[in-house]
Amino acid sequence: MSTDAPSAYLYKETSPSGGRTIERATGVWIYLTNGQKILDATSGAAVSALGHGNKRVNKAIIEQLDKVAYCHPGFYQTEIARDLADFLVNSTNGKMTKALITGSGSEAVEASMKLARQYFLELSPPQPERYHFIARKGSWHGCTIATLAAGDFKARKTMFEPILPTNVSRVSACNPYRDLLPGETIPEYVKRLAEELDDEFRRVGPNKVCAFIAEPVVGSALGCVAPVQGYFKAMKEVCDRYGALLIFDEVMCGMGRIGTMHAWEQEDVVPHIQAIGKTLGAGFIPISAVLVHEKVISVFNKGSKYFAHGQTYQSHPAACAAALEVQRIVKEDNLVKNVQEMGEYLGTCLRDRLGSHPNVGDIRGRGLFWAIEFVGDKTMKTPLDPSLKIATKLHNMGMTRGYDIALFHATGSAGDGLEGDHILICPPYIIGRRDVEEIVERVYRVVNAVFAGLNLSIRGAQSGK
Numbered sequence: 001m002s003t004d005a006p007s008a009y010l011y012k013e014t015s016p017s018g019g020r021t022i023e024r025a026t027g028v029w030i031y032l033t034n035g036q037k038i039l040d041a042t043s044g045a046a047v048s049a050l051g052h053g054n055k056r057v058n059k060a061i062i063e064q065l066d067k068v069a070y071c072h073p074g075f076y077q078t079e080i081a082r083d084l085a086d087f088l089v090n091s092t093n094g095k096m097t098k099a100l101i102t103g104s105g106s107e108a109v110e111a112s113m114k115l116a117r118q119y120f121l122e123l124s125p126p127q128p129e130r131y132h133f134i135a136r137k138g139s140w141h142g143c144t145i146a147t148l149a150a151g152d153f154k155a156r157k158t159m160f161e162p163i164l165p166t167n168v169s170r171v172s173a174c175n176p177y178r179d180l181l182p183g184e185t186i187p188e189y190v191k192r193l194a195e196e197l198d199d200e201f202r203r204v205g206p207n208k209v210c211a212f213i214a215e216p217v218v219g220s221a222l223g224c225v226a227p228v229q230g231y232f233k234a235m236k237e238v239c240d241r242y243g244a245l246l247i248f249d250e251v252m253c254g255m256g257r258i259g260t261m262h263a264w265e266q267e268d269v270v271p272h273i274q275a276i277g278k279t280l281g282a283g284f285i286p287i288s289a290v291l292v293h294e295k296v297i298s299v300f301n302k303g304s305k306y307f308a309h310g311q312t313y314q315s316h317p318a319a320c321a322a323a324l325e326v327q328r329i330v331k332e333d334n335l336v337k338n339v340q341e342m343g344e345y346l347g348t349c350l351r352d353r354l355g356s357h358p359n360v361g362d363i364r365g366r367g368l369f370w371a372i373e374f375v376g377d378k379t380m381k382t383p384l385d386p387s388l389k390i391a392t393k394l395h396n397m398g399m400t401r402g403y404d405i406a407l408f409h410a411t412g413s414a415g416d417g418l419e420g421d422h423i424l425i426c427p428p429y430i431i432g433r434r435d436v437e438e439i440v441e442r443v444y445r446v447v448n449a450v451f452a453g454l455n456l457s458i459r460g461a462q463s464g465k
């Protein structure tokens with residue numbers, strides 16, 4: 001019987017080529033049951049930092065399973081969980097104090113928001129009126145209720161809005177490609193965004209804002225949009241002015257993905273609370289974590305000494321073993337340096353090969369975290385008609401036999417949340433120069449095939465023009 005036959009499995013991909021079933025995966029390659037060999041140019045969703053099938057990590061998981069597979073995190077501790085927490089805190093050079101080990105990225109961000117809320121209840125005197133969060137337009141923070149409310153990925157959010165909390169408002173993202181005004185300098189742009197955040201604090205009521213939450217480099221929603229110099233320093237100054245916390249969602253861009261272990265290191269702005277995930281465990285077993293600054297921990301220690309949060313699979317021993325081994329390999333093999341070097345080469349190759357394409361508006365990224373945004377008009381930066389679903393077509397073409405490359409795609413987000421197409425290219429940390437060249441060549445062929453098939457003119461590609 002074909003493994004691609006209809007089944008009871010709910011979350012099955014729907015596309016012109018039907019469902020795709022993986023038979024096995026190794027290194028940067030995924031082998032399907034239909035005989036295809038797919039180049040994993042996205043690490044799944046920026047997850048598989050070590051590629052697939054690392055024997056050291058597999059061995060660490062098995063050894064932990066032989067000791068204890070599961071224990072209730074509220075009843076017991078394990079050495080492996082403590083070792084991972086110590087490793088993570090040490091990786092911040094003492095800038096963060098404690099680590100809470102969770103399951104998915106959404107759980108980590110949700111726990112971060114709850115932690116921020118409880119912080120103000122633990123203060124002496126408490127500040128119970130602080131429960132409002134300020135987030136940014138064009139963000140994605142997860143699919144649980146609170147994180148979905150904080151995010152702004154409309155395609156994933158709109159249908160659930162009636163059940164979402166309303167204690168979140170948004171300010172502009174730092175997106176210079178789309179929002180830097182003609183003739184505006186970077187310092188002027190930063191000042192304008194800082195004033196917008198300050199205005200939002202005062203509109204909501206400074207004594208009501210709990211935290212400002214942001215992705216240091218925006219991932220899937222906007223497509224690898226990095227901040228301009230000085231941006232997060234200015235945002236933190238606004239937060240400090242009103243006594244609010246700063247939460248960084250580094251689930252997608254952290255743990256080495258952009259060329260430093262923590263994304264905040266590149267801006268030298270330390271958050272009060274930081275969510276990490278994805279490349280933390282590199283996909284071997286689901287795991288995420290929350291790193292907490294001493295400012296927050298000291299208040300808890302003077303108060304209840306208890307975070308009112310708990311989930312069944314928190315600090316899962318096998319997941320901790322996988323994550324700790326992944327991080328040891330990243331450190332021992334100096335893979336963050338490889339991310340820097342191969343990331344620079346990847347960016348150069350992408351710009352050389354695709355920069356002149358009439359529908360490529362922007363090529364941007366840091367480390368091994370890159371995106372290509374597509375437009376109808378390069379000069380006007382006009383998004384393509386959403387009904388064309390260009391990013392989806394690029395993904396599907398890549399997965400077609402003869403192209404054989406996995407591209408992470410997003411339709412209807414890069415522009416205003418309703419329009420805009422981009423693809424993400426975020427390969428494993430283990431890649432070399434030949435892998436980079438192969439990725440870029442396949443992306444080039446996919447882009448040309450999709451746009452040639454549509455036979456777009458600049459006029460016809462413009463949305464509503």
